[in-house]
Structure formats: C-alpha cells, structure tokens
Amino acid sequence: MTDDAPDDDASDDGVEQESTDSTDAERHDARADGGDDVDENSKREQLDEASELPDDEYLTTDQGVRVDDTDNSLTAGARGPTLMEDFHFREKMTQFDHESIPERVVHARGTGAHGYFEPYDDPDLGEYDDVSDLTKASFLQDADQRTPVFVRFSTVVGSRGSADTVRDVRGFATKFYTEDGNYDLVANNMPPFFIQDAMKFPDLVHAIKPEPDDEIPQASAAHDTFWDFASLQPETTHMLMWVLSDRALPRYFRTMEGFGVHTFRLVNDAGESRFVKFHWRPKYGTHSLVWDETQKLAGKDPDFNRRNLYSAIDGGDYPEFELGVQIVEEDDADRFDFDLLDPTKLVPEEEVPVRPIGRMVLNEKPDNFFAETEQVAFHPGNVVPGIDFTNDPLLQGRLFSYQDTQLNRFNGANWDELPINRPLAEVHNNQRAGFMRRTINGGKGSYSPNSIADGEPTEATEEEGAYVHHAEKVEGKKIRERSESFQDHFSQARLFWNSMSEAEKQHIVNATHFELGKVERKEVRERVVYDLFNNVSHDLAVRAAEGIGIEPPAEPGDEIADHDRESPALSQENTTMDTIETRRVAVLVDDGFDDDQVSDVMDDLEERGATVEVVSKMLGERSGADGTTVEADKSHVTSASIMYDAVFVPGGRESVDALEEQGDARHFVAEAFKHKKPIAALGDGVELLEAVDLPDVDLSGDGDDVVAEQGVVTDAAADDVDAFVDAFADAIAEHRHWDRTDETVSA
Ligand code: HDE
Numbered sequence: 001m002t003d004d005a006p007d008d009d010a011s012d013d014g015v016e017q018e019s020t021d022s023t024d025a026e027r028h029d030a031r032a033d034g035g036d037d038v039d040e041n042s043k044r045e046q047l048d049e050a051s052e053l054p055d056d057e058y059l060t061t062d063q064g065v066r067v068d069d070t071d072n073s074l075t076a077g078a079r080g081p082t083l084m085e086d087f088h089f090r091e092k093m094t095q096f097d098h099e100s101i102p103e104r105v106v107h108a109r110g111t112g113a114h115g116y117f118e119p120y121d122d123p124d125l126g127e128y129d130d131v132s133d134l135t136k137a138s139f140l141q142d143a144d145q146r147t148p149v150f151v152r153f154s155t156v157v158g159s160r161g162s163a164d165t166v167r168d169v170r171g172f173a174t175k176f177y178t179e180d181g182n183y184d185l186v187a188n189n190m191p192p193f194f195i196q197d198a199m200k201f202p203d204l205v206h207a208i209k210p211e212p213d214d215e216i217p218q219a220s221a222a223h224d225t226f227w228d229f230a231s232l233q234p235e236t237t238h239m240l241m242w243v244l245s246d247r248a249l250p251r252y253f254r255t256m257e258g259f260g261v262h263t264f265r266l267v268n269d270a271g272e273s274r275f276v277k278f279h280w281r282p283k284y285g286t287h288s289l290v291w292d293e294t295q296k297l298a299g300k301d302p303d304f305n306r307r308n309l310y311s312a313i314d315g316g317d318y319p320e321f322e323l324g325v326q327i328v329e330e331d332d333a334d335r336f337d338f339d340l341l342d343p344t345k346l347v348p349e350e351e352v353p354v355r356p357i358g359r360m361v362l363n364e365k366p367d368n369f370f371a372e373t374e375q376v377a378f379h380p381g382n383v384v385p386g387i388d389f390t391n392d393p394l395l396q397g398r399l400f401s402y403q404d405t406q407l408n409r410f411n412g413a414n415w416d417e418l419p420i421n422r423p424l425a426e427v428h429n430n431q432r433a434g435f436m437r438r439t440i441n442g443g444k445g446s447y448s449p450n451s452i453a454d455g456e457p458t459e460a461t462e463e464e465g466a467y468v469h470h471a472e473k474v475e476g477k478k479i480r481e482r483s484e485s486f487q488d489h490f491s492q493a494r495l496f497w498n499s500m501s502e503a504e505k506q507h508i509v510n511a512t513h514f515e516l517g518k519v520e521r522k523e524v525r526e527r528v529v530y531d532l533f534n535n536v537s538h539d540l541a542v543r544a545a546e547g548i549g550i551e552p553p554a555e556p557g558d559e560i561a562d563h564d565r566e567s568p569a570l571s572q573e574n575t576t577m578d579t580i581e582t583r584r585v586a587v588l589v590d591d592g593f594d595d596d597q598v599s600d601v602m603d604d605l606e607e608r609g610a611t612v613e614v615v616s617k618m619l620g621e622r623s624g625a626d627g628t629t630v631e632a633d634k635s636h637v638t639s640a641s642i643m644y645d646a647v648f649v650p651g652g653r654e655s656v657d658a659l660e661e662q663g664d665a666r667h668f669v670a671e672a673f674k675h676k677k678p679i680a681a682l683g684d685g686v687e688l689l690e691a692v693d694l695p696d697v698d699l700s701g702d703g704d705d706v707v708a709e710q711g712v713v714t715d716a717a718a719d720d721v722d723a724f725v726d727a728f729a730d731a732i733a734e735h736r737h738w739d740r741t742d743e744t745v746s747a
Pocket residue numbers: 104105106107110152153154170171172173186187188193197198199201259260261262343376377378394395397398401402403405406
C-alpha cells in the first residue's frame with residue numbers, strides 16, 4: 001500500500017467515491033492506531049467486530065423476533081401434530097440441517113491459532129546486508145512491524161473426526177494479513193512431495209484415501225491401493241522415506257518443522273529475482289512420538305496435538321517458529337544434481353544454509369472453530385509484491401486447485417469476504433455480486449474503464465505497490481513430457497536414509513513392517529521392496545522384507561543410488577536439545593509423599609520452564625507426610641505416561657508403598673521407560689523403579705550420589721536435590737534415550 005494510492009485519498013478526505021465499498025471504511029478504522037502499519041491486534045479487532053454480540057440477551061430468531069419457548073414445538077393439542085407455522089422450529093431445524101460445509105478433500109482435520117510475525121532486527125543474511133536486497137515484500141522489512149497471522153495445522157488423509165496422532169504428513173498453512181494484502185504460505189512438515197506434476201494429485205489422493213468400495217481404512221496409508229500406486233510411481237520414493245520416518249508422527253504441532261516444498265522466487269525493488277525455499281523451525285526443537293504412543297493416544301486422547309496447542313497458548317508457552325530462507329542465485333541453479341523445479345527434492349542445508357529472517361508467535365486461540373479454523377481458506381496463489389512463483393509443475397497446478405476447491409466448499413466466490421479470510425488491506429474492485437455477497441457496494445461504476453466514477457478504482461503502477469509478475473522469459477513447444485532433469489528418484493531418498501541415526505532407521509524399518517504388513521497383495525509388497533527400497537538401500541530392503549513375508553533381495557537394485565552422502569539437518573537427533581522449556585513432567589504421588597521433595601523439584605522444574613502435573617490414582621487432594629497437600633491434576637484413568645515427556649517419583653514411605661501396589665503406577669514408569677523417556681526418582685521413590693525392574697539400568701540403590709544412566713536419574717539418599725534436578729533437566733532436554741537396550745516391546 002503506498003501513500004499516494006488514489007483510494008487512500010478518497011477515504012482520508014471522507015468523500016464517499018462511487019467505487020468505494022461501504023465496509024472499506026470499517027476496515028480502515030480497524031487498522032491499528034489509525035496508522036499505515038498493520039498491528040497484530042488489528043485482525044483481532046476486525047474479528048471481534050464481526051462477532052459482536054447484541055446487547056439484548058433474549059433469545060431471538062434470525063429475524064430478531066424474541067422467542068417464548070425453545071423446548072416445545074407448536075402442536076395442535078398437547079399430544080397432537082406439529083404445525084408448519086412454527087417458524088421458530090423450522091428455522092432452528094433448517095439451520096441445524098445445514099450446519100456443515102463439505103470437509104476439505106485433503107487436510108480435513110485441522111487446528112488453528114492466531115499470532116503475529118515479526119522480522120528480525122539483524123537478519124543474519126550472509127552476503128545480504130538487508131532483506132530488501134532479496135525482496136521488496138514489505139512485511140519482511142521492518143523489525144518494528146508486526147503482521148497478524150492465522151495458522152492452521154492439519155493431517156492430510158483422515159476425515160475431520162480422525163485422530164491427531166496418525167502416521168501422515170502434516171499441513172502447516174499460514175495466512176499473513178500484510179498491509180499489501182494477504183500472503184498465504186501453505187506448507188507441509190516435510191520438504192519433498194510424493195509427485196512431481198499436479199496432474200497426478202487426484203490419483204495419489206484416490207490411492208491414499210480409504211478404499212472406494214468399503215471406505216476402509218480411515219486416516220491411514222497402510223492399505224493396498226496406496227502402496228500399489230506408490231510401487232508403480234517411483235518418484236514417490238523420497239517422500240515415502242519421510243512418511244515412514246518419525247517425521248510423520250509429530251509430538252505437538254509446536255515442535256514441528258514446516259517447509260514451503262516448492263522453490264519460489266524472491267524479487268527485490270530492482271526487479272532482481274532469486275530462488276528461495278521457505279522453512280519454519282520450531283523454537284523448542286523438532287520432536288516426534290514413538291509409534292506405540294501414537295496408537296494409544298489415538299484412543300486415550302485423539303485430540304492430543306490439538307489439545308496441546310491450546311494448553312500451551314493458555315499457559316503462556318506460546319508456540320514460536322523461526323522463518324528461514326535458502327537462497328539460490330538464478331545463475332547458480334544448475335549447480336545441483338537435481339532440478340530446483342522438482343518438488344520431490346530438497347536443497348540440503350549443508351549446501352545452502354537456512355538464513356533466519358523472522359519469527360512467528362502463536363498467542364491466541366480462535367473464538368469459534370467453524371467461523372475461523374473451518375472457514376479459513378488458503379491459496380498458494382495469494383502472494384504479495386516481492387514473492388513470486390516458479391515453473392514447478394506441482395506448484396502451477398496448485399494455483400488452480402485451491403481457488404477451485406474453495407468454490408466447492410463455500411458454494412460461491414465470496415469466501416474471501418468471510419472475517420477470517422478478509423484482508424486488512426483495503427479491497428477495491430468491480431466484483432460485487434455472487435452467492436452470499438456481504439459487502440454492499442454503492443454507485444454505478446462497476447466496470448473498467450469508466451468515467452462516471454472518475455475512472456476508479458484505478459490500476460496502480462509497480463511504484464504505487466501493484467503486483468507485477470516477474471518477467472521470466474518462457475518459450476517452448478506444447479508437449480506432455482517430464483523433464484529429463486526430473487528422472488532421478490532415488491538419490492535423495494538415500495540421502496535421507498543415510499542421514500538417520502540407527503534408532504531412526506529402525507523406526508523406518510518398523511514402519512515398513514506395519515504399513516506393508518497390512519498390504520494383502522504380495523506382489524505389491526514385493527514391488528515396493530524390490531523396485532523402490534532396494535534402489536535406496538540394500539540394507540533397508542532386506543530389513544523390510546524380513547518383516548513382511550517376502551524373500552529379501554540378494555543384490556542391491558539396478559538403479560541403486562550409490563553414494564554415502566549424509567545431511568545431518570535431516571535427523572531429528574540433531575535438533576535443539578538444550579532446554580526443558582514447555583516439556584510436560586508427571587509427578588506420581590499418593591498420600592504420604594515427601595513434602596519437601598515434591599515442592600522443591602516441582603518449583604525448580606517450573607522455574608526452568610517445564611509444565612509439571614501431579615498424577616495420582618484418583619482426582620482430589622493428596623496429603624504429604626508433613627501435612628502439605630497437592631491437588632491431583634490427572635488420575636490414572638484419564639492420563640498415562642504417553643501424555644508426558646518425563647516422569648518423577650518422589651519419596652515418602654506411604655506414598656511409595658501405595659504406588660508399588662498400583663498396577664497403573666508401575667505401568668506408568670515401565671511404559672515411560674519403554675518409550676525412552678526420562679524418569680527420575682528421589683529417596684524411597686527409587687523403590688518403585690526397582691519394583692518395575694528396569695532392565696540394565698544402574699539405580700542409586702546404595703544411597704550414594706545422583707546416578708544418571710540412560711536417562712534414568714536417581715538419588716536414594718536424596719541429599720543433593722539441586723544436583724538431582726540438574727541431572728534430570730539434562731535428561732529431559734535430551735528428550736528420548738535411545739541407548740536403552742530393552743527391546744521386549746519395540747517403541
Ligand atoms: Fe494442498 N490442497 N495440494 N498441498 N494443501 C489443499 O485446499 C493440492 C500440496 C496443503 O489448512 C486443498 O483448501 C493439489 C503441497 C495444506 O486449509 C486442495 C496439490 C503442499 C493444505 C489442495 C497439493 C500442500 C492443503 C484442500 C498438488 C505443501 C491445508 C482444501 C498439485 C507445500 C490448508 C483446500 C488448510 C489443502 C490441492 C499439494 C499443502 C484440494 C492439487 C505440495 C497445508 O485445494
């Protein structure tokens with residue numbers, strides 16, 4: 001938005017122009033401080049305005065008529081037929097019958113949050129002093145300017161009511177309400193995609209969705225049609241590695257990376273364009289659930305990730321992500337052994353580092369799921385000056401699909417007027433009709449060129465802030481052909497496999513046993529292993545084959561990607577592990593716990609930023625040996641170790657004796673151990689760990705110093721609580737302890 005834009009003048013001097021929409025003035029007012037800078041509060045104000053409740057607290061119909069009885073239909077006699085003239089009944093039922101809109105064909109299950117984005121003060125842009133050298137996008141320039149955002153996280157395959165913890169790609173879509181209009185970064189939590197050309201998307205989605213005859217299975221790729229498709233479409237191989245890996249099982253949305261997938265362009269004021277890959281990096285590290293946890297959580301708390309997003313916001317642990325860019329000069333694009341336009345490839349961070357340029361904080365829950373999270377409509381084609389497209393054939397197809405899908409979801413073209421989709425930037429154009437039009441546009445000038453509305457709204461020049469597409473030179477014959485440079489399907493799949501730690505590799509192998517183990521057709525299982533996996537890694541192919549009843553291949557495949565390259569950035573073992581902020585710790589107690597140990601350890605962990613909850617057999621108050629009381633946050637029936645990142649067992653004779661008797665308490669510790677989580681015990685509490693018989697772990701049974709082994713921290717003497725909490729915090733920061741040898745049940 002530039003100061004000399006003709007419409008600004010119009011609204012500033014208060015003269016109502018024929019072409020000015022009646023709601024534009026309201027939008028203008030809603031902008032923070034009356035200034036030109038968009039503030040993160042202004043979207044909130046706009047939404048509050050839209051949801052303003054009337055002063056009258058009486059129940060009314062949609063026509064504003066007060067209602068006398070909303071419990072009984074109007075009938076002819078107390079036991080007689082219902083009368084058609086009961087307008088309140090008819091309206092109430094009609095509204096109910098039409099309460100849903102078509103769920104998204106993919107990404108149906110989602111969770112949203114409001115927040116803001118702000119560029120960094122001193123962006124570490126290497127050779128670029130200033131982000132303006134890279135892009136003219138105004139919301140990326142000024143560290144003092146906060147841009148409101150709305151983010152929707154989603155799973156892809158399952159229906160709206162499916163579980164949060166399924167094995168799947170996660171969507172990570174962000175709408176930036178910038179002063180130059182809305183910009184949508186519609187990203188996923190994995191950097192490659194399954195296919196190279198949008199033409200294949202309906203086939204991919206038909207194959208991975210529940211099978212068409214019986215609609216089984218829900219929210220899962222573990223069935224014949226998906227693997228049949230994948231086995232015949234080798235370009236899926238790199239993405240298959242990601243989907244089989246821990247990345248497909250994120251523990252919380254706020255500890256998940258995001259990737260723009262495609263190569264986009266950044267364009268600066270001088271019209272210079274560079275290629276860019278977008279990254280979101282979570283502040284507290286990238287973490288995953290283990291498979292066994294996902295299965296149990298799907299029953300015990302199918303809203304696990306959604307609930308956590310909101311409890312984090314409620315508790316002030318605002319989810320935070322850093323926006324980073326990988327920049328490739330246009331002249332440099334040919335230096336890779338893959339094509340930058342191929343969306344099944346990533347740019348290894350070791351070759352092109354990710355440069356942080358700003359941060360996003362999610363600090364507010366939506367007020368209404370339907371109006372905001374369900375009705376938000378993203379579109380990768382929503383860009384602002386300074387951000388542009390490339391010829392990636394997947395991206396090009398998306399530019400059609402998202403607009404089209406919104407027409408289906410909203411039954412018309414006016415979805416962008418809904419409060420959650422409406423830009424903060426002013427809107428002036430000649431579109432003024434269609435289903436459910438909300439704006440009442442005045443005047444006769446609804447065409448261009450016109451003279452009767454003084455030619456307005458007028459087109460802007462580039463200097464006045466108009467979006468001008470990058471003038472890329474394009475020529476070619478009309479053909480249906482996949483570029484030769486898109487043909488290597490195995491090198492990056494191998495790069496990913498090579499980069500995994502041994503535990504991560506084992507998880508991928510375990511995942512193949514589940515996913516392919518559910519495939520009934522043996523020839524499909526064979527094709528996946530022989531034609532795909534065996535060209536990634538012979539080791540992977542053999543280990544996968546062993547679990548799914550097919551003959552392990554004798555030799556590596558003919559197209560094996562024979563290199564030993566690794567990219568450490570791909571392994572979650574290299575994620576942030578120096579903080580316990582926002583981690584959730586369970587304290588297991590019963591009556592008679594050691595008062596000091598409970599309060600000292602809880603206080604210390606909370607001071608370090610962890611969230612600590614008391615878990616006991618039943619809800620209610622528990623009393624310590626010295627008479628202090630704590631309120632149980634959760635009972636064994638409603639919780640389990642799978643909902644926490646770590647477990648602490650304090651001492652106290654009576655409490656520990658009671659816990660030893662409780663199967664649920666013993667199971668809590670044993671299960672946390674199996675899932676490689678940090679466990680700590682003080683004083684008598686160590687006895688509960690002994691009762692569970694944690695294999696091959698040395699406990700401080702002889703009462704000496706703090707012992708920390710494989711993430712199990714104990715101090716039976718309980719004489720140095722500070723040292724104990726230090727060791728426990730180190731163990732929590734590490735997240736999981738893969739060195740545990742117990743393989744009785746694989747995690
Ligand atoms: Fe989407 N995708 N997609 N997608 N996508 C949709 O749009 C589509 C792709 C992504 O929270 C749909 O509004 C095609 C890649 C997210 O509302 C639909 C192709 C990436 C969301 C659609 C792709 C995404 C969607 C369904 C291949 C990562 C959820 C509902 C050409 C960069 C947005 C809707 C939200 C949603 C089409 C591939 C991310 C049908 C045709 C690659 C995060 O339009």
